[in-house]
Amino acid sequence: MIIQPLTGKWQFRQFDTKDFFPATVPGCAHTDLMVLGKIPDPFIGKNELEVQWIGDQDWEYVKDFDLDEQLMHSDRVFLVCKGLDTIAEINLNGQNLGKTDNMFRSYQWDVKPVIKSGRNHLSLLFHSPVKYIQAKQQQRQLPVGTFSGAAYIRKVQSHFGWDWGPTLPSSGIWGDIYLEGQSKAVISDVHLGQIHTKNNVLVKIEATVDQWQKGRFTLSVSLHHPDGHVMHINSAVDKALVTLDVRVDAPQLWWPNGLGEQPLYKIVLELFDGIEKLDSRTYQIGLRELELRQDPDEWGKTFTFAVNGVPIFAKGADWIPADSFITRLTHAQLEHLIRSCAQANMNMIRVWGGGFYESEDFYDLCDQYGILIWQDCGFACAAYPLDMPEFIENVKAELIENIHRLRHRASLAIWCGNNEIEMMLPMWKKEKSLTAAYEEFFHHTLPQLVNAEDPDHPYWPSSPSSNSFMVHTNGDAIGDTHLWHVWHGLRPFSYFQERYTRFCSEFGLESLPTLPTIASFAKESDYSLKSDVFLHHQRSVGGNDKMLYYLTTRFRIPANFSDMVYLTQIMQAECVRTGVEHWRRNRPRCSGALYWQLNDCWPVSSWASIDYCGRWKVLQYAARRFNASVALSIEEKSGQIVLHVANDSRDDFSGEVSYSLQTFDGGILKSGNQSITVPQNLSASWALPALTREIQRTGKKNVVLVAELHQNQTRLENQVHLFVPEKYLKLPSPDLTVEPRLEKDAVVFKVTAKKLALFVEIGLAEADVVFSDNFFDLPAGDTKEIRCPKPDGWALSQIEKALQMHSLVDVVPTGDLFTNLLEHYRTGLTQVSLKTRILFAFLE
Ligand code: BMA
Numbered sequence: 001m002i003i004q005p006l007t008g009k010w011q012f013r014q015f016d017t018k019d020f021f022p023a024t025v026p027g028c029a030h031t032d033l034m035v036l037g038k039i040p041d042p043f044i045g046k047n048e049l050e051v052q053w054i055g056d057q058d059w060e061y062v063k064d065f066d067l068d069e070q071l072m073h074s075d076r077v078f079l080v081c082k083g084l085d086t087i088a089e090i091n092l093n094g095q096n097l098g099k100t101d102n103m104f105r106s107y108q109w110d111v112k113p114v115i116k117s118g119r120n121h122l123s124l125l126f127h128s129p130v131k132y133i134q135a136k137q138q139q140r141q142l143p144v145g146t147f148s149g150a151a152y153i154r155k156v157q158s159h160f161g162w163d164w165g166p167t168l169p170s171s172g173i174w175g176d177i178y179l180e181g182q183s184k185a186v187i188s189d190v191h192l193g194q195i196h197t198k199n200n201v202l203v204k205i206e207a208t209v210d211q212w213q214k215g216r217f218t219l220s221v222s223l224h225h226p227d228g229h230v231m232h233i234n235s236a237v238d239k240a241l242v243t244l245d246v247r248v249d250a251p252q253l254w255w256p257n258g259l260g261e262q263p264l265y266k267i268v269l270e271l272f273d274g275i276e277k278l279d280s281r282t283y284q285i286g287l288r289e290l291e292l293r294q295d296p297d298e299w300g301k302t303f304t305f306a307v308n309g310v311p312i313f314a315k316g317a318d319w320i321p322a323d324s325f326i327t328r329l330t331h332a333q334l335e336h337l338i339r340s341c342a343q344a345n346m347n348m349i350r351v352w353g354g355g356f357y358e359s360e361d362f363y364d365l366c367d368q369y370g371i372l373i374w375q376d377c378g379f380a381c382a383a384y385p386l387d388m389p390e391f392i393e394n395v396k397a398e399l400i401e402n403i404h405r406l407r408h409r410a411s412l413a414i415w416c417g418n419n420e421i422e423m424m425l426p427m428w429k430k431e432k433s434l435t436a437a438y439e440e441f442f443h444h445t446l447p448q449l450v451n452a453e454d455p456d457h458p459y460w461p462s463s464p465s466s467n468s469f470m471v472h473t474n475g476d477a478i479g480d481t482h483l484w485h486v487w488h489g490l491r492p493f494s495y496f497q498e499r500y501t502r503f504c505s506e507f508g509l510e511s512l513p514t515l516p517t518i519a520s521f522a523k524e525s526d527y528s529l530k531s532d533v534f535l536h537h538q539r540s541v542g543g544n545d546k547m548l549y550y551l552t553t554r555f556r557i558p559a560n561f562s563d564m565v566y567l568t569q570i571m572q573a574e575c576v577r578t579g580v581e582h583w584r585r586n587r588p589r590c591s592g593a594l595y596w597q598l599n600d601c602w603p604v605s606s607w608a609s610i611d612y613c614g615r616w617k618v619l620q621y622a623a624r625r626f627n628a629s630v631a632l633s634i635e636e637k638s639g640q641i642v643l644h645v646a647n648d649s650r651d652d653f654s655g656e657v658s659y660s661l662q663t664f665d666g667g668i669l670k671s672g673n674q675s676i677t678v679p680q681n682l683s684a685s686w687a688l689p690a691l692t693r694e695i696q697r698t699g700k701k702n703v704v705l706v707a708e709l710h711q712n713q714t715r716l717e718n719q720v721h722l723f724v725p726e727k728y729l730k731l732p733s734p735d736l737t738v739e740p741r742l743e744k745d746a747v748v749f750k751v752t753a754k755k756l757a758l759f760v761e762i763g764l765a766e767a768d769v770v771f772s773d774n775f776f777d778l779p780a781g782d783t784k785e786i787r788c789p790k791p792d793g794w795a796l797s798q799i800e801k802a803l804q805m806h807s808l809v810d811v812v813p814t815g816d817l818f819t820n821l822l823e824h825y826r827t828g829l830t831q832v833s834l835k836t837r838i839l840f841a842f843l844e
Contacts, residue, residue, distance in 0.1 A: 001279050002181035004068040006122065010173075015058035015125060026327040028085060028172030029059045029126075043324075043602045043612075044521050046536045048166045055130040055169035062123045067115055067179075074181030075213065077115055078108040079122075083175020086155040087127040093120055102154035103174065104357055104378055104398045111179070126171035129153055133160075143383045143428045151382040154394060156321060157354040158380075163540045164597070164606040168324045185211035185237070186279045187219075187271050192408040193456060194287060196308075201251040201287045205244040207269055209237050215273035219244070224266035226252055237271070253308050254286025254410045256347035257370030258315075258629050259650055262286060264367060264410070284367055286410025292458035294467075297589075300477025303502035304591035305348075305372070305413055311681055313584060313648050314372065314592030315627040316346035317609060318506060321355040324601045331361055336614050337599055338365040343770070344609075344620055345627035348372040350463070350505060350594050353419035354380030357402040366411035373411045374505070374594070376463065377402075377446070379418035383428050387437035392445070399446070400453055407454040415450050415459045417442040420482065422462040423473050439469050463505050480592075482506035486575060487546060487607075489840025490833055492553070496579040503592035507579050509550060510543055511572035511619070512565045513603055513611035516768070520613065521603045527561040538605045542832035547605065549833070550575070552824035554725045556813030563811045569618035570759055570775065572607070576619055580626045581633040584646040585683050595619075615768060618759075618775045625717070625773070630678070632657065632709040634721040641688045641721070643707050647678035654678075655711035661691050662704055664732050664756040666780030669694040669703065700724050704756055706779040720777045726758065727817065731809040734778070736760065740799050742790060747799055749786045753778035758808040765802040767791040778807075 012023035012032055023032040030051065033039040039054070040047040071077050079092060086103040089096065093116060097109040137149030147160030147167070161167035186209070193204040207219055217237035223246050224230050235244050252263035264284050271279040293304045293311065304311045322337060323329045341349060349366075351358055353376030366373055377399060385391045406412055422442070425435055442461045450459040466472045466479040474481050481501040485491040487509050496507065512518065518527070526533040529544040538544050547568045551557070554574070555567050576595045583590040600612040609619035625631070629649045635642045647653040658673035670691060678684040695703055700723040708718045722729070734757035739750045749762060757778040762771060769788040778784060790799075815823075827833065 001183075001186065002068065002070050002074060004065075004071060004179040004181075006063060006065060006177045006179065010061050010063045012059060012061045015060045020062065023061060025061065025063075025173045025177060026083070026175060028170035028174065028325060028327065029054055029057075030168060030170055031325050031328060032172070042166065042168060045523075045526075045533055048168065048536070052167065055167075055171075056128050058128055059126045059171045060123060061126070061173060062121065064119055064121050067117055067120055069117060071115065071179055071181040072117060074112075074183050076110055076182045077112045078180045078182070079111045079177075080106065080108045080180050081173070081175065081177050082106045083173070084124065085126070085170055085172055085174045086129055086153055087132050089125045089127075091123045091125075102394050102398050103156070104154055105401055106175065108180075115179070124173065129155060129159075129169045129171060140385070142385060142434075143431060151384045152391075154378070154398060156326070156356050157378070157382070158321065158601070159324070161539070162354060164320070164604055164608070165539065165601050166324055170325060174327050182279075184213040184215050184273050184278055185209055185217055185271060187269060187281050189404060190269060190281055190283070190408075191404075192267065192283060192285060194289070196251075196287070196289050199249065201248045203246045203248060203267070203285070203287075205242075205246065205267070205269070207242045207244075208240055209242060209271060210240070211237070217278075218272045220270045220272060221246065222268045222270075223248070224268070226263040226265060248287065251287045254288040254367075255370060256307055256312060256372050257342045258345055258347055258648065259307065259310065259312065259370075262368060262370045262410070283408050284364060285408055286367055288410055290413060290457070292414060292460075294478075299500065299589055300502065301479075302588065302591065303479055304588065307372075310650055311588065311591065312347065313587055313590075313646075313681070314348040314374075314503065314594065315580070315648070316341060316348040316350070316371070316594045317598035317623075318594055318596045319349045319351050319355070319598050321601050322599050323612075326356065333614060334359075334361055335365055337610060338362070338369050338371060340610055340616065340620060340770070341371050341598065342369040344623040345629065346371060346623065348374060348413065348592070348594060349598060350374035350376065350416075352376055352380065352597075353378055353416070353463075357406070363406060363409050363411055367409060371411055372413040373409070374414050374416060374463075375406065375412060376416045376419050379421060381420050381424060383421070383425075383431055383434045383438070385434070386441045387433045392441070396445075396449065399449060403450065403453045407457065412457060415454070415457055416463050417446050417459070417461045419463055422465055422470065423482070425470065443469050476501050478502065480505040483579070485840045488836045490546070490549065490828060490837050491840070493575050493578040497582045500586055500589055501583065502590060504579065504583060504590070505592070505594045506596040507576070507593075508596035508607040509572045509575035510540060510547055510605055510607050511568040511617060512547070512605050513600070513608075514613075514615040514617060515562055515565055517603050517611045517613045517615055518565070529564065534605070537603065540606075541836075542827075542830060543605060545827040545830055545833065547571070549824060549827040552727075552820050552827075554727060555811070556727045556817070557815055557820050557823060559812045559814040566618075566759075566761065567811065568605075572609075572617065573619040573622035573775065576609075577622050577626045580623075581631075581635075581644070581646075584626075584631065584648070585633065585635070585644045585685070587646065587681065587683050595623075616770055616774070621771070621774045621776075625776075628717065630655075630709070630716060632707060632717045632719055634705065634707050634719050636721065636723075639692060641691060641705060642685050643688065644683055644685045645676055645678050645709060646683040647680060650680050652677060652679050653711070655709060655716070657686055657707065657709055659688055659705060659707045661694055662706055662756075662780060663698060663702055664704060664780065666755065669698060695723060701728055701730070704779070718777075718779065718782070720756070720758075720779055726808060727820070731756065731758065733809060734780075734807060736778075736805055736807060738762065738803060738805055740796065740803060742796055743787075745790050746787050747790050749788075749803075750783060751778065751786060751805070752783045753780065755780045760805065760807045762786055763804040764788070764791065764799065765804055767794070767802060
């Protein structure tokens with residue numbers, strides 16, 4: 001096989017204008033125009049509004065190239081396009097090759113009769129995606145989802161705007177593009193299965209070989225073990241489907257993050273004619289079994305993923321495209337995001353259906369870091385024209401291709417039909433044909449297709465769903481839930497504790513991005529939730545008001561904008577923590593908590609725990625604690641305090657829990673301890689003796705409960721619990737001190753508080769580093785060691801100079817408690833808030 005790459009330097013023009021300009025492939029019109037300085041960066045200020053014309057235009061991409069003459073000797077030469085965005089016409093040397101209408105598919109055309117020796121001219125014309133959907137919408141009006149008519153086009157749905165994303169519908173070549181010369185035969189498809197028995201794993205290989213000439217074809221398979229040794233097997237190719245079994249003795253099993261290692265095996269398939277190599281394919285696999293257990297129980301049915309027979313609690317978040325312009329994302333940025341998941345003790349992320357089936361690089365990283373993937377198919381929040389045969393054919397081809405591409409992945413956990421469409425169907429009740437087509441497609445066609453193409457993975461019709469069409473779609477007895485009653489419905493965080501969901505796949509709260517990220521899009525004069533720029537970088541209806549609404553339940557409104565960032569992020573972390581702690585306590589009734597959302601596609605106020613620039617918000621640090629394999633939490637229920645220890649590890653846990661009721665300067669009012677045993681994959685609790693008398697005597701506003709978890713004389717974790725919202729407290733100055741020291745490539749900070757310090761933030765000015773912990777509480781007299789990688793070339797003196805630290809007591813409030821309360825009610829009573837509250841009151 002001969003490959004001639006066609007990526008790199010191209011030319012492009014707005015169709016029907018004269019001049020061509022340099023372009024880069026992969027890329028899109030927006031990124032090319034930006035490089036040329038012809039448009040402003042749409043992420044800055046309100047520039048997005050100025051670039052809307054791009055989506056209305058047609059764009060032509062052209063490339064002149066000299067043919068790799070070896071291709072002339074191939075039997076067949078294909079032009080292969082791995083990703084075209086989206087409505088394109090392809091011409092080579094003036095001859096039309098075809099049209100495309102699905103950016104999630106790859107396309108290839110036999111160009112042998114069209115290519116010529118020497119110079120060739122390739123042209124791709126991309127029609128305006130906006131005009132395309134407008135025209136379709138005019139022919140037949142679909143109910144308006146996020147963007148009118150977007151459901152007609154097989155393109156990243158959030159390109160048309162979302163409640164966290166800008167409207168930037170791109171056009172261009174977003175995937176690989178090359179010429180492929182084939183001779184005699186090729187491997188056209190591969191399916192890798194696994195059969196696990198006690199001491200070995202049988203790797204079952206099915207390879208489809210497409211042969212059009214006679215030859216002595218053999219398929220050679222090598223299996224590379226993680227320890228380096230390689231096994232080889234050869235098979236004669238006497239028919240189109242070649243099946244081979246490779247037995248792996250003493251297999252090294254692949255585990256999700258936190259439950260074990262991620263050993264990866266490599267499988268290389270090579271097709272030979274005699275000694276001539278014709279084709280090859282390489283796969284990275286992990287040896288593991290995975291199932292979704294849905295066993296009837298006293299509450300309904302379980303919804304528990306089990307890996308290698310071990311039921312797991314899925315911990316993680318929802319993933320959206322990591323850049324509005326998807327080709328810009330670098331490997332380093334992607335790895336930072338996936339590594340951050342692992343660092344925050346996550347084991348699953350959900351690739352949300354309004355984005356795209358991610359890159360090979362993405363799934364490689366998930367395999368490596370032990371992050372399971374809940375994979376939505378590419379449908380979200382809209383009524384799709386699934387009653388139109390040509391649309392069905394198109395999406396079927398898309399699904400088959402992507403299922404074949406991803407089914408061997410160790411990280412792949414589940415195929416899910418779509419995001420939230422079933423939940424939204426009642427809004428489109430009158431659309432009888434679309435509703436019937438929905439049921440047919442997601443409850444019959446797609447499960448059959450997944451079962452045929454990838455019988456090793458479970459299928460789930462929608463998120464959320466109960467698996468029975470329109471029956472308790474978002475209920476707690478069966479299936480997964482999206483609990484938006486908090487945030488959209490303005491319910492308090494404690495609402496989560498009323499919900500014993502089997503698996504919560506979306507819930508969360510918005511916050512501002514980090515300050516350096518804000519500085520990338522706003523001027524200091526814009527730093528206000530009410531400024532045009534901050535309203536523009538906020539896409540959830542009434543979002544800035546809602547952040548303030550929640551903030552004022554716990555805190556005073558801060559005078560400084562930097563504290564607004566700090567407090568909105570703390571509220572977000574507290575919200576998610578409340579849910580995750582509760583659901584982890586309730587294993588095995590609940591088996592998963594994926595919060596909305598992990599990442600951003602541009603700098604914006606959103607539910608993300610890592611902002612667009614990759615900076616960890618407070619929630620990402622909190623996730624590291626509340627997702628810890630063994631995690632302590634404190635619950636107060638009608639005056640009774642209970643300490644819980646959730647154990648997600650594969651070993652039973654034995655240790656000790658202790659509590660002490662203290663004043664803020666460390667005076668102990670009552671304390672105690674208790675040994676605790678928590679069986680693997682369960683949680684256990686200790687109800688503390690009554691503390692009411694001590695609390696009343698000293699006053700709720702003056703006491704804090706400190707709980708600790710120990711094992712073998714080592715403290716694993718501590719937590720504090722207050723008895724009134726922070727805004728009512730008179731916190732003492734904690735007298736925080738910090739001593740940094742260098743240890744090889746790390747900086748270690750020893751942080752000590754004389755008196756109670758809440759949400760201690762440590763930072764290094766001008767250095768973007770991830771700390772081992774941050775925004776943590778320090779009880780009086782306590783010390784914590786925090787680490788971070790040493791910024792390149794920094795000396796200790798520079799670290800000391802750049803060091804910043806503060807805690808909640810340093811936040812200067814504005815207004816008094818009463819005016820703050822008025823602000824709270826004002827935001828809670830806006831028309832938008834009232835409307836969403838009513839809506840969510842009726843959502844199951
Ligand atoms: C759910 C998601 C997204 C959305 C988020 C926040 O609906 O599936 O569509 O962005 O909530 O509103």
